[in-house]
Amino acid sequence: MARRKNQDERRAHLIQAVIDTTAETGLRSLSLADVARKAGLTRGAVLYYYDDLDALLSEAYRAGMERFCDRRDTLQDTIENPSRLLGETIRAGLPTGPDDALMRLLYEFDVLAESSPLHTKLVESMYERQLATYRTVLERGAGAGAFNLILDTPTAALNLVALEDAYGLHIVAGNGQISVQRAVEAMFDAARAFGAPAA
Template sequence: MARPKNQDERRAHLIQAVIDTTASTGLRSLSLADVARRAGLTRGAVLYYYDDLDALLREAYRAGMERFCDRRDALRDTVTDPARLLGETIRAGLPTGPDDALMRLLYEFDVVAGSSPLHTTLVEAMYERQLATYLAVLERGADSGVFDLSLDTSTAALNLVALEDAYGLHIVAGNGQITVSRAVQAMFGAARAFGAPAV
């Protein structure tokens, strides 16, 4: 495996090694040596860039936050129609399929939350961001009169986060009955049921 020369590239390379290794070994069994092996580096070389495995895991989780939170929040600057914004937010919050290694890593964190302060803190931060994302979209739709919500916005947002997490878990677990398109349509249906049509 080619070794990047640039420090930012090397760090990105290591984060991808964490994601790829976790997809095959699981988070509970992950070791710094596993990551180093996957990256084609020595353990000492990895420690040059990150203090320990927890530091690497924090960075990998940050990559998940960027993809599933930061990018979705940025949609609010470019998508003005609330129904389309809700639809794009739902789509962008689901895994791309069973082989979505980054989403699998995020779910692995959910599994070990409660047994580690680091994992618990990261999972809680992700949940708060998911909730805030949906809350902002629903409030925009309600304020503009496009959504006629039968639930208060916080409860509606809570329901969407719960559906997103549940369907996403089924998708990465390879449950063939829950495809990405079926999950999207199911979430659209739930949103329509409480007055927030998504397209």
């Protein structure tokens, strides 16, 4: 059991090294040697845990899926009020700020999606999960009579995902033009405009 725990901790440490290194160097120039240095390990030690850089990147992306998809979906089990659920779903899908290294990594995957089958697959998977999350929340609100949607559910979800991605990109760009709070308010306004009040 202790060995398994140590391996899990080492894998988590390596994933964090990928996230931190990407924030410093960018995903395009990331190498296994960079990750090993950041983690304080040899390249061979990294390869003991992961077959190659793509395997490491897939696991790092999975960490993003857990944070921005899995955790958001669990909100549906704990929040009954549809407006509050939509509000918390919106908040949880945005970066914490310009220094949100995990979100920066996810956006870099978006940029490189056309140049790599792996990146394309991961980005498409995340996008489908985002859409599914918003569709479920909107359908729940409409079914409860809390939302009076003037758009069909797929279109409303599509708009929220587009806004989430666009505002998130501006936030991690760190240009100061859009704060996290301003992005939340803007998404709330958009949701209200098509009949889904967020709180």
